[in-house]
Amino acid sequence: MENTTLTQTLLQIICRYRLRTDSNRQAGFTFIELLVVIIMIGVLSAIAAPGWLGFVQQRRAGAASDAMVRAMQEAQSLAKTRKLSYSVSFRNEGGVPQVAIYPYKNTTGNEINPNNLDDISWKSLGNEQLALKPGQIILRTNLGTANQGTNAINTIPNGEVKTITFSFLGTLPTDPTPVLNPGGGAQEGLVVEVGAPQGTDGVIPVTRRCAKILTLLGSLQTKKGNQCNLS
16 A cells, blocks of 8 residues: 555656756756656666576586586597597586696606696686686586496585596596496486586576486487486
8 A cells, every 4th residue: 555655646747847848858857857757767777687697607517518528539539640549527616617738647657636737738718718706606526536436416515526538549547447327227328517606516407408428339419408417
């Protein structure tokens, strides 16, 4: 009832001011008219803002996913062209997803520990082109140790690194044997995904983008949304 009365009062005020003489009209808009326009702009902005934010988040997640897939493909390509096993590692550092591509072994034949890589080896996902800020995009995976899938996809905690290694053929090496169906049922594969963070260990569903390796051949499949779920 109070809202109706207020609306009627505002309409009466607007109508009264709209009944000015032609000479007064030439002076421009009244304060009330400007106020109404400002209120309308504010209401429309409030309605449009969530949709625009969602659009931006989805575009950002798509760009981050493209960068993630390119990194995996680059590691696989380097392995085949250089006839050496190559690894691609992922981590969340200070709220920013990072990736590193490097030979599986150093020049002395020892396995390279990704935790010992220098900061130069790590690149923000998408580099300067994407310019991710902390908390905009998060990396998640079902990887345990290298090439070992688990039956749950979780955010990579700060300080942890998750790795996929390709053999000199561009396939998944068989020593140790990769775990692609940890649940014992359908082939769940190795999953790395990005998305806009939501809560403590999740992403906004419409922003989920992922890459899956389902077989030993190492072929990549890109998915989004619920398609990223484990089977």
